[in-house]
Amino acid sequence: MALLALTVSAVSCDDLQELNVNPSFPVDVSAVSLMSPIEQQMARGLQFDNRFLGRYIQNFSNTATGNPWDRYGFVENSDQAGEIWRMTYFAIGLNLTKMQEKAIEEERHDITGISKVIRAWSWQVTTDYHSELIDLDQVFTQRLSYDYVGQEKVYAEVVRLLNDGLGDLARTDGRVSQAFTGVGDKMYGGERSKWTKFAYGVLARNLNSQINKATYNPDKVIEFCDKSLSSNADNAVIRFNGTVTDDSNFYGPQRSNLTNFRQTDFALRTMNGSIFTGAIDPRMSRVLVPSVGTSETAPSSAANPDPTKYTFNGNPLNTTASTVVTNVNRIPNLWGTYAPGSVTIPGRYLFRDKANFPLMTYSEIQFMKAEAAFIKGDKAMALDAYRKAIDASIDFVNSNTVPSSTFPITTLISAAEKAAFIANVNVVPAANALTLSQIMLQKYVALFGFGMLETWTDMRKYKYDNVNVYTTLNLLPNGGLFIDNNGKLPYRVRPRFNSEYVWNFEALKAIGGDKADYHTVEMWFSQQ
Structure with missing residues (x-):
């Protein structure tokens, strides 16, 4: 007993604390x-x-x-x-x-x-x-x-x-x-x-x-x-290496978190000319995915895809429309396939393993300025910011586009495509013809796939107005609203x-x- 007492007394509290320090997992870091x-x-x-x-x-x-x-x-x-x-x-x-x-x-x-x-x-x-x-x-x-x-x-x-x-x-x-x-x-x-x-x-x-x-x-x-x-160079983005699962984009095919997700019919209408009077958005074919066209058998195996025959479709809320195998309008997932995600699928746009995730973009800032200027009554300032926002969004899409020669064939948006879209008066009108709906819908397009909270904040502050602001937004999904609503x-x-x-x-x-x-x-x- 005397020996035990001597042994214990020789170990101080400081010594015991040091015994509990793991050099691989420091408790005090810079x-x-x-x-x-x-x-x-x-x-x-x-x-x-x-x-x-x-x-x-x-x-x-x-x-x-x-x-x-x-x-x-x-x-x-x-x-x-x-x-x-x-x-x-x-x-x-x-x-x-x-x-x-x-x-x-x-x-x-x-x-x-x-x-x-x-x-x-x-x-x-x-x-x-x-x-x-x-x-x-x-x-x-x-x-x-x-x-x-x-x-x-x-x-x-x-x-x-x-x-x-x-x-x-x-x-x-x-x-x-x-x-x-x-x-x-x-x-x-x-x-x-x-x-x-x-x-x-x-x-x-x-x-x-x-x-x-x-x-x-x-x-x-x-x-x-x-x-x-002040430019896309200031965008706040979180980067992913995409080499292993833990360091891959959450949206990427390697993590397979979006297998059962499909682009909606409303998202499609904001880009396919339905809302903007025939003006087809060049971002659509880089951000959204085409369905099987008349020259393809299946997106994942088409030998000779023909992008001129691509068709774009959107899934209605609370339906299985996108999953019918025999339907030529069947919609691929956001990676451009029908298969569950895997490391062998390249993905596209922000839905890639190595894609950076934006927390804030210059385009969003310009859309906020356009909205504020519109509310103030300064249509000239609003139009200038609105045009800059669209321009920056197109450049942002290009910076996140990986050209591909397989389905879905993807190229960068050309300078001519960009100029023609911005010159279309149905997209960018004269200052006195600019509407709040145009500002908010183009902001919706620019934030597609990442800025969901900012978009939802906008929708709520405008009380889900699907007549004057978010034209054709579907507020009554198939089957009706959730019962507890x-x-x-x-x-x-x-x-x-x-x-x-x-x-x-x-x-x-x-x-x-x-x-x-x-x-x-x-x-x-x-x-x-």
């Missing part, structure tokens, strides 16, 4: 080491949930009938559509807090600013998706249950964080270093000027969603847009089931989260 995985989670959260949100805005529909999301509903007792919540509170969550704390400790003011901008972006994304969020004074504390606060408080916190972040990004003292920050910053390579532009883009989104408020100021939106992304359209997505509904249900009841039609309650931002 701020820059946390940045890259945080940025990857920004893409992952959106991409996971875009599968469901893409049905609400009719980018995609499912190949089967009875899918609740195709009917503007939701799936009970499930984490479907809960990834953005998980991203904000778990995947990014305390990692971002730690990054900011370490940045302050290390006097890396640029990383401190980036931390605040990412936090603001995450709050903006999550509140625009879910509405009420965990009380900002209670989140990331030791509490075991949480209260929720409304969007008005969250929106104000977003603005505060962005202004603070902009102040930090402007600092040149301390240990600010683009070379150091760029090691972890895979989005902008440590360039503070581009993070500053991104921050102003989030500010523009924050204010531009409030067009129904008496406090809405289009001049401020225009100001923020002018300080935001009680005849209403969705305005929010329920918080994540396996955290909020399992562990914090009493607090959810206080905001009506226990009601079957909670997802149809209008958001603060869209109300007057």
Whole structure:
């Protein structure tokens, strides 16, 4: 016993702590080491949930009938559509807090600013998706249950964080270093000027969603847009190597997450000339996939495809129209095949293993400016921004197009195609003939496949107007709206089931989260 006592007394508390340190998984890391995985989670959260949100805005529909999301509903007792919540509170969550704390400790003011901008972006994304969020004074504390606060408080916190972040990004003292920050910053390579532009883009989104408020100021939106992304070179994109599953684009065929997704008939109408009076969008054949034409037998095996005989079709909501094998109008998946995804399928556009995923684009910023200028009554400014937005979107599509000589044959959009489309008065009219519908529908096209949340925010603030704004948008899918909607359209997505509904249900009841039609309650931002 004496020997045992002697042995124990010889081991100090410090020694025991060191025994629990794994050099392969350090518990104390520099701020820059946390940045890259945080940025990857920004893409992952959106991409996971875009599968469901893409049905609400009719980018995609499912190949089967009875899918609740195709009917503007939701799936009970499930984490479907809960990834953005998980991203904000778990995947990014305390990692971002730690990054900011370490940045302050290390006097890396640029990383401190980036931390605040990412936090603001995450709050903006999550509140625009879910509405009420965990009380900002209670989140990331030791509490075991949480209260929720409304969007008005969250929106104000977003603005505060962005202004603070902009102040930090402007600092040149301390240990600010683009070379150091760029090691972890895979989005902008440590360039503070581009993070500053991104921050102003989030500010523009924050204010531009409030067009129904008496406090809405289009001049401020225009100001923020002018300080935001100034070309496609400023686009905020998350990059994927595409060599292994874990580092492949979530949309790519290797991960096979979109096997049962098809382009919708509404998405097709925005590009095939149905809405824009015969003006066929050159982006259609690069972004959407053609059905079997008269010279093909099957997209995956056609020996001599003839693109002049391609036909483009869109799947209606809640039907099996795209899956009928004998139908010459059968619609391939977004990779251009009928097969489940695999590493051997090249994919196309943003639906490739190596495709970058955009968080914000210059085109989007110009569309916001066009909308704000239109509301202000400055049609000349609106037209100029609108034209620049379309031009930038076409260039963006080209930058994500891999030419192919097999089905579906794909080439880059030529300068002549681009010029002819922009010169078409049914697309780009004279300033006094420009309509809000043209602006919002062309923005819809530009954001197809990635900007689902921004598109849904627009649709909700215009109350799903399918007559004056989103012409021909289908608000009554086959089989009718989901039964729990009680005849209403969705305005929010329920918080994540396996955290909020399992562990914090009493607090959810206080905001009506226990009601079957909670997802149809209008958001603060869209109300007057």
